Each structure stands twice: as C-alpha cells, then as structure tokens.
Amino acid sequence: MLGFQPYETFQLLIDGGGVDRTNTLLIAACDAYVRRGKPTHPEMEQFEALALRLFPAAGPHARAKAAAILVRADLLSPALEGLIAEHIGDDLVRWINMAASLSEKTMLDLIARQDSDIAAALARRADPSNIVLAKLFQMNSRKVYRALAANGAVSLRGAYLSALARSAHMDHIVAESLAARADFDAALLAPAFFDVTDAARIKVIRAFAGRATPAAPIKRTIEQIAVANAELTRALMKLFSENRRPEVTRLLAQITGLDEVRCGQIAHDVTGAALFVVLRAFGCTAQDGLKVLIHATAHDQDRSKALADFVSLFESVPQDSMAYLMSAWRGEVNLLELVKPEYQPFTEESRRTPVAPARNPAIDQAIEALARIGARRAG
Structure with a gap:
C-alpha cells in the first residue's frame, strides 16, 4: 500500500514492535498518504483502517505530529477528520479555519464539544450545512453569533434572520457586522441605534427611506x-x-x-x-x-x-x-x-x-x- 509493505505486514509490525515502532509507522504512513496526492477510494479506506489502528497505539507526541501531517492531505474521510480533531491539540481552531472542506459529521462532533472558540471557527466557514447552522444558532455564545453575523455565506432568512437581529440588540459587534452587510435590512438594527457607529446610524435611517411602516404607538x-x-x-x-x-x-x-x-x-x-x-x-x-x-x-x-x-x-x-x-x-x-x-x-x-x-x-x-x-x- 502506498509504496509500503502489504497491510498484513503493518499489522505484524504494530503488534510486535512496541510503541516506538508504532510511532514511526504512524508518522511514515501519514506522510506517505499526504504525498500520494488524491488517493482512490479503496486506498483511502485502507489507510483509514490502518490509521484507526495506529493512532490509539502510538504515543501522544507521535499522534499530534501525525495529525499535523495529515491535515495536508487532499482527501480525508470523516473518520480521518475525526482523528485529526482528536489529536491535533492546540492547532484545532487553526485547522478548522484553513481546511478546504469538512464533513457534516465532523462539524457536528466538534459542536458537541460545546467549546465557543471551536464553534466560532465553524461559524466562520463558508460550507456549513443547514443542520450545522441550526446547531450553531442554538449555542448561547457571543463569539458564535459574532462569527455568524460576519459570515456572508450565512443566508439571512427566516429563523436565522430573527436570531441575528435579536442578538444585534444585545451585542454592538453583531450589530456592526450586520450593518456592513448589503443583504441585511439595516432597519432591523433600530434598537441598537445608539450602540453602532455614526455611519451605521445613517444606514439605519436610510433603510427607512421609501417604505411604509406599521402604525407606531408614539x-x-x-x-x-x-x-x-x-x-x-x-x-x-x-x-x-x-x-x-x-x-x-x-x-x-x-x-x-x-x-x-x-x-x-x-x-x-x-x-x-x-x-x-x-x-x-x-x-x-x-x-x-x-x-x-x-x-x-x-x-x-x-x-x-x-x-x-x-x-x-x-x-x-x-x-x-x-x-x-x-x-x-x-x-x-x-x-x-x-x-x-x-x-x-x-x-x-x-x-x-x-x-x-x-x-x-x-x-x-x-x-x-x-x-x-x-x-x-x-x-
């Protein structure tokens, strides 16, 4: 596989070589997979089975190093993404920000950690599915809502629009981000009028130009x-x-x-x-x-x-x-x-x-x- 000995030989080396050999095999296998470019589906499945066997048996430092190597791969399965997320350590948020793609399963697993920094990184991505967005909007976190407000890939409709508009009334950074978006009706920022910049206040007023409004109690x-x-x-x-x-x-x-x-x-x-x-x-x-x-x-x-x-x-x-x-x-x-x-x-x-x-x-x-x-x- 991938220029190495047959898969069965790897199993024997793992079983009889101890942690040091396992560490070497893990790093070598991840490096070979990354160098392979875009593997075929059978190759990815075979490497996934090997990685799932090697990662638990390797030492902490080797697991972190292997995960750092694996992030450069052209193609990752949800299981391989899960191994990276579990072992990459402090570079997890950086990986979420730079990864070309992430599976829905990986995103949902990361959200389940209830970590606001991780969730905010996901909220900044351009590829969250509706299921992922629904989970993000359920989080009670300013960091997440600020990221969602600034993310032009998040469509401002329905429940998402309502949630962001309500958040803007309590968080001036969310309000400023929404005011800067061309696809947001700045009139909805009226309660945050005194919390935004001078330019945003004028934009709120302009949003009422040429439109009818419901009857005002005042x-x-x-x-x-x-x-x-x-x-x-x-x-x-x-x-x-x-x-x-x-x-x-x-x-x-x-x-x-x-x-x-x-x-x-x-x-x-x-x-x-x-x-x-x-x-x-x-x-x-x-x-x-x-x-x-x-x-x-x-x-x-x-x-x-x-x-x-x-x-x-x-x-x-x-x-x-x-x-x-x-x-x-x-x-x-x-x-x-x-x-x-x-x-x-x-x-x-x-x-x-x-x-x-x-x-x-x-x-x-x-x-x-x-x-x-x-x-x-x-x-």
Whole structure:
C-alpha cells in the first residue's frame, strides 16, 4: 500500500514492535498518504483502517505530529477528520479555519464539544450545512453569533434572520457586522441605534427611506404636539446654540415619552443622526430641521457634507417611519414585521427620473450658514 509493505505486514509490525515502532509507522504512513496526492477510494479506506489502528497505539507526541501531517492531505474521510480533531491539540481552531472542506459529521462532533472558540471557527466557514447552522444558532455564545453575523455565506432568512437581529440588540459587534452587510435590512438594527457607529446610524435611517411602516404607538403623542412644531424648532435652536444640552434632554423627555437616559443620548449626539429622527418624526422639513442640526452638530470639522446628506434624508424618509423608529427605541414594536412584503422599501427608479433632486436655495443657505457659525466660534 502506498509504496509500503502489504497491510498484513503493518499489522505484524504494530503488534510486535512496541510503541516506538508504532510511532514511526504512524508518522511514515501519514506522510506517505499526504504525498500520494488524491488517493482512490479503496486506498483511502485502507489507510483509514490502518490509521484507526495506529493512532490509539502510538504515543501522544507521535499522534499530534501525525495529525499535523495529515491535515495536508487532499482527501480525508470523516473518520480521518475525526482523528485529526482528536489529536491535533492546540492547532484545532487553526485547522478548522484553513481546511478546504469538512464533513457534516465532523462539524457536528466538534459542536458537541460545546467549546465557543471551536464553534466560532465553524461559524466562520463558508460550507456549513443547514443542520450545522441550526446547531450553531442554538449555542448561547457571543463569539458564535459574532462569527455568524460576519459570515456572508450565512443566508439571512427566516429563523436565522430573527436570531441575528435579536442578538444585534444585545451585542454592538453583531450589530456592526450586520450593518456592513448589503443583504441585511439595516432597519432591523433600530434598537441598537445608539450602540453602532455614526455611519451605521445613517444606514439605519436610510433603510427607512421609501417604505411604509406599521402604525407606531408614539404617533399619538406626536400628533398632540405637532401644532407647536415651529415653537419646538425655535426652542431647540436656542438651547443648542447656547449649548444647554441638559435642558434639551428634559425637553425631549417631555415631548417624546422616551426615558431621560435615551433623551440624553439624543441631546449629546453631535453627529445629529438621533436628533434627525426626532425632528423628522415631528414633521420637520429640511429647511426647519437643518436650522436645528446646524447648531446641534459638532463644528470641529467641515460638516457641510453631513448636513447635505441630511437634506436628502428629510426628502426621502417618511415622517411615519421615523415615528416607528422612535417607538422601536421604546420597545413598543416588533421590528420583524418589517420583513413582510408590504413593508419592504420601494427602490425601483425610473430612467426618466433625474438622479439628483432639484436644490432648494433656502436649504443651501442654511448649509452655508454652518461655515459662518464655525468662523464666529473660532473667533
């Protein structure tokens, strides 16, 4: 077999040679199998029988060395994979990461160890079967869910989507990974809004553009104060211009029904993303909303582009959808309703529709006012 003596001779050598000879035979046989390239099925079966006989009889160091050699083989049966997994020691996770393929049986056996590092390595692979994925999703491990969230090979549908969306509400790393995926509806990250980066917050808001949303419980509160919209924007402009953010916090708590901690986060969010949600939910237009955002956002860098982005959001994001987002912050809605067809965003664009909307001179003036504000503060 494979350039060695017949299989029966190997059996005699094993039985009569002691541990040292067994160690030598094991390493030599594994090296020969790896050098063989892609063996035939009968050759693999014969080597498997030999390996199953040699590994238990060899010493610990030889078993580890043989397993390290065997990982380079072009073809491994589930039984041979099992021998590697059992004896490769500290290099197990590295092997899982680099192995070209792993059988479903091997993956399930590894998951059964209930080791989060091993399971996370499996969750990063591109070839887990549905049965393996189901087992991984059953594990209560942040490492596993972070790996699954970042794995583009995991299809975000059904129970998998629900599980990852729930995990994102409790783990900001999962939320960030999902926000970076083009196949994930960022609107489902609404409860994690304050835990993700500035770019991810804008992506969450954009995910509500051009889509209907279920009725938001907070809508009734908003309707009661909508008549005082102008007074609200004037009050916020004054408070932000004087940097009285604690008072902004109290005002927001009074009108939104959100808890004071959440309102404090909104008031101190110098990117303006959280404040935009409130302003749009209360029906502010771009012209009025920008007047508030100019005073509320940071001025340590050029914010013109960011404010220009908010202009497009005011125009494309419906008021009701931002009310829905605020209700999500209060935990009043089931975000998974958004996966229903009637709440999917309408993104189809007509070829006759201009790519860039017409600019409003008043909005342009509001953006330009940012530079003057920055100049006055710098002086």
